[in-house]
Amino acid sequence: MKKIIALLLFTNAVFAQKIAKIDSGAINGAAFRIVFPENWKGKLVMYAHGYEFMGSPLQSKNPEWISRMKPFTERGFAVAASDYRNQGLALVQGVDDTEALRQYFVNKYGKPDSTFIAGHSMGGGITIATLENFGKNYVGGFPMCPLAGRIYLQTKKEFDLIAAFNALFPGYMPSLGEILDKNQSTKPVPMNVAFGKAMKIKKEIFAKDSLLAADIADRFDLKPDDLPFALAFGENVLRDIAIKGGGNPYDNTNTLYGGFRDNLQVNQKVERLTANIAQDKLFAQYDRTGNIDKPTLALHTVYDQLIPAEMAIGRYENLIQEKGKQDYFTVKYTDGQGHCNFTEAQTGQAFDELRAWVKTGKKAQAGYIK
Template sequence: MTTPDAHRHDTRATHRGSRPAVAAAALAAVLLCTLGNVTAAPAHAAGQVGAGQPVAADCPPALAEKATCYTGQDSNGASYTMAVPDRWNGSLVVHAHGGPGLGDASDPARSTEDLERWAVMVDQGYAWAGSSYRRGGYGARMAAADTESVRRLFADRFGRPERTYLHGQSWGGDVAAKVAETYGRRPGAYDGVLLTSGVLGGGSRGYDYRVDLRAVYQYYCHNHPRPTEPQYPLWQGVRPGSTMTSAGLRSRLQECTGYASEPAERTASQQRNLDDILAVTGIPERTLESHLRFATFTFRDIVTNRLGGRNPWSNRGVRYTGSHDDKALNAGVERFSADPSARRDLSYDSDLTGKVDLPVLTLHAIDDPTAFVEHEAAYRATLRGAGRGGNLVQTFTKEHEHSSLSDSEYANSIVALDAWARTGRKPSPRSLAASCAAFDVTYGEGCFYDPGFRPSSYASRVRPRPGGLAWPAMTAAQERAWSRIDGVGIAP
């Protein structure tokens, strides 16, 4: 199952109890089921390194004459790919991929595909290492642990790099930011972070526009589920055990909106449904199907597989506007409220604290149709709230894509981050816009920076949930139980 990311394109559970120890025990039992048995064992623990050692493999065609490539699997079952350029500059880029994909096992092809996609990093002289994660499905802390694992394996095999940089793309932006917060304070682990097209609003609010899409779609279309099919609450995405496929979902979307047809071929009813859905949700027509897929299949993964059937989503009190009849829409749309423990658990797994003490550079298309550029405003507010706003430089381009921006800009970004980490001289959006031209001589894909752009607040694009994000905090005992299971206990 794919998501809006073009290359396959996210919780912690707790029960209320009178004593922290009782709550922690219940939490641990649930998590062993919902989080896919994520372990805390370090990839480099005694007796395990040999099994995870990289072995030589064919490089993608773009790097065949420029690097030596390696593949392997770490002790938790996460497949990975590495590349060391023939003219290595001594530094390493550790990559966190987007998605998440929804397979049960680690897909070895994923990290190799991403190496090909990000060959520009290796072309610039950086070694590259990327994990496919130990399983598909949501789990930012699981993915962060596997990303840290591949860094350690690289250092074990090739020696400690001069500098190590994190790169996260799409949902991988959330993962890489989580790596920086969780492992980045350890001396010598990481020196900087590059986040491209990042989903940086966190799981607890970063998908609210898809929550709205799921409810608004059903109000207009009445076919997901159909009245003749078993009914279920929409926050499940799709009911557990459903055999619906991506093709089946596309068929229902086409039936209701004619989205895949030329406008002249749509019925009046289809056109009105499409117009209302797009106007109310603010989702671009070109990515409507991919967002609905996420709100169907990835929501099922989060709710059913990761949260034990508990609901982390809410649209209670949200007023929808922009349709041909807002009064009828708001009266008829399905409403639901989040289970506080589920919302908290999703937040703990994937929300960001902003407590990162490394240089962080972001790159985002203003017209990103998948991870709206307002995610950057959410991340900026998070870092400022943590007193780390000075560690962040954000850049924006006039491009219209999510999964692939200009290689000239990617090369410019990683080299600028490297210079910032080495010299302490912070770049600016204007200086980055100016320096890109030198890389475009090589890559010729263009430089599209808009150094004066600043995104509006996240709430300006995504309707806030009444009541905000005030959910019960974990006790210390509950948090320790979570950490023992989800992999954050990797030893230094």
């Protein structure tokens, strides 16, 4: 479980850094931090962080954050990152606050020789949305383990997972009706509570029926051990959405659930809800279009317990093909086992391939990174 927490927060490595200067402050209520390496070459990476549980320590306060930026700073890039105005699901704020910080950087330090945008997880989604809407300001994008598909569809995965689990293991999780009730989800579950709940669920459901738990996990591209964590994380995301949107944007009255040992049983027992707020209230602004025109290299692991590759890559690739933008998108993958579980060397190699693509105009080749 500690490893999963580390992967979620990207706090799994510490490196000595030669940082010449740190600029910090706040823009429109969003704290930021900019680091300049000693070998700064006038280049910039705008970095977008991933989903943070409400109440988690801010990125700008994390002493390990600078170390995690080593694949960029050791290559002579300054790195600028916003905390965003709010935690949790912050796709819109992430795009706007990252753009505001980029403008601050240009006004204070001048226009960089070249500017890339990069991010992990939800930050990978912010990276893609930024390229779709503010691409003129960048030479390339580096979304890693990205929340890349249409946001409604990706977050409905959490909804469907809990719906199916509750149908087969009733009583271990709150109902979806409770989770998505704006009057009951008054505050997202704190991170320590969510992980504690996951450990309790894991012990109880594996004692009751480990084979059934494994079946549910397999249906949602999860390893059995990761199922309880995915449930707890999904509950937090859905409560966050109910709070920010003021209700439930999901409708599964016409959904036919499949891929289980007994599909009829699941569909007869699953909780059915109708939406009481429109999808566009939370998901329309900066939702995915596939309309990119700058080199974009996505990096993903072969196994991801939070954003499976089919969602992170497959659905966005369909949008790109609809727009005829395939020449601007390539995917590299690693043998990593977990959300954003890349090594420093893998991240650096992928970033180097993106930089070479930008410099030469020759598209980076898709494929495996050791």
